Amino acid sequence: MDFLTIIQILDSTIRLATPLLLACLAGLYSERAGVFDIGLEGKMLAAAFLSAAVAYVSGSVWLGLLAGIGASVVLAMVHGLASITFRGNQLISGVAINFLAAGLTVLVAQSWFQQGGRTPSLMGGARFEPITLPFADALSGVPFLGPIYGDLISGHSVLVYLAFALVPTTWWVLFRTRFGLRLRAVGENPAAVDTAGVSVTRLRYAAVLICGVLCGIAGAYLATGLQAGFVKDMTAGRGFIALAALIFAKWRPWNSLWACLLFGLLQAVALRYQNLDLGGVVIPVQVMDVLPYILTVIFLAGFVGKAIPPRAGGEPYVKER
């Protein structure tokens, strides 16, 4: 394995980790506020479809991004309505959103474009193009650093940089602002927040709204950044891997970044080497595919530290009378 191959695998890791990271951070806000969300997958899928559809019709990827975020936010609000206002079961609401998105996207795509549940391929301004960072070309001759900067760091779409910038932002919002403190408190002990005179409902809605926006960006990145169009079920379980990453990261922003990069790396290696040959022992590709889930199970079982979810997670808040 030479240096160039490593760069290519890491490059692929970044592309594959970005949607995971966005979805993982989305789940982080929601779950830290005490609203479990297994509907990340569905929200990403709906966003992927609508962003591609609107980008195709309007020719503008930015309008597509807005539409994708809109679709995801609508579903997030449905989840909020069911689980916050009506105090329903958050897991069931999430499952319903996944089913709804899986069916609705194909149905609408079919009646809209009549291409078997696809959107037409996006061209030109309807896609997020890779950005070449300044000096990337000038530095390309420099050994070692040139490829790292030119191939690995430069040359991704704007949403990738946004996703990575969101990690410190999320850390700052959650751990250094009043809003973040209250948000975390709502997930741990909503009664205390309520006693302090802060609206639990409003805070949880805010968290679910942020979750919707981030899932929308993740979906739009899949359909208009990585790909040029929507295809049926194109999220392919990434929402669930993001959830696994969230647990693996113990609901912390920086850990989320490392977890998503690790899961992305596993995927990238699996894609590059169908059967990984480690000096006589051949690891089949299936092992790489299930490794994220296995790692999460091992983690949950308590072998490596402890994953403690927010204490009030999954429970609707009922004000005592």
Add this chain to the structure above:
Amino acid sequence: MTVMQKFFGAAAALALTAGAAAAEPALIYDLGGKFDKSFNEAAHTGAEKWASETGQKYREIELQSEAQREQALRRFAEAGANPIVMAGFAFGSALEEVAGDYPDTKFAIIDMVTDKPNVRSVVFNEHEGSYLVGMLAAMKSASGTVGFVGGMDIPLIRKFACGYVQGAKAANPDAKVIQNMTGTTPAAWGDPVKGAELTKAQIAQGADVVYHAAGGTGVGVLQAAADEGILGIGVDSNQNYMHPGKVLTSMLKRVDNAVYDAFTAGPDMETGIQVMGIANGGIGYAMDDNNSALVTPEMKAAVDAAAAKIASGELVVHDYMSDNTCPVE
């Protein structure tokens, strides 16, 4: 009461006309719909060709859900449609149930073998078409390395891969073929992101022509090929139009010919297994305005010569599914 009588009268009249219109052929599309630019649309094209040539009518239905498969089959059979053609292997189990109940009706199923006396099972020699596009890929490749991206890792897709490798090696004995399967679950048919990443990984290893047999995942393969400035190869239907000038050719499964044949044969359709290969126009490769500049006359001549040899039986392409092995890597 009179209303009811009228209603029954109308129903009876309707039943009579339905009976009189017997022996119309019928076509059932799979989920995905009539105009999917692929499999189902090819079936529709074949039916339309028959209709315009004979001036007769046919019945058709687009399925909306899995549950409708058996229902649609029974409804057409009850209405006297004959033969009933269904597009897609997914009808296998439903047909297994229904076929025995209507011994006088002929059924044709595409891409699946159903062993019933009144069923025609149409299967395609995908390995022969893959052989032809493999030749084109190896002749076009400047690096001598070509790629293959499969969908779900099943014997059928290995059959595509094996034919492709044989063709590439026939055109250039030193050709290197990088093979990747997207996954081992049905999700592998609809993950264009993974398809694109696989393609980029193959390009990094030197591939400059990539063939896909991966359904929706293939959309990502062709997209990545076009973005990175190499050539893709489409599958099943003519996908040259998806990225004009960036798709070398497409391996064609002439589903339209299969439907046309069945409709033309009518109620006297022969049953049993019908193999559609190069010899009977069931398999081919696509040439149109979008790729005419990419395929030189010499390349075309070489491929057409190979096709003629396969059709005459002089050249036998190994079928992976016959013994689950491939003689070449």
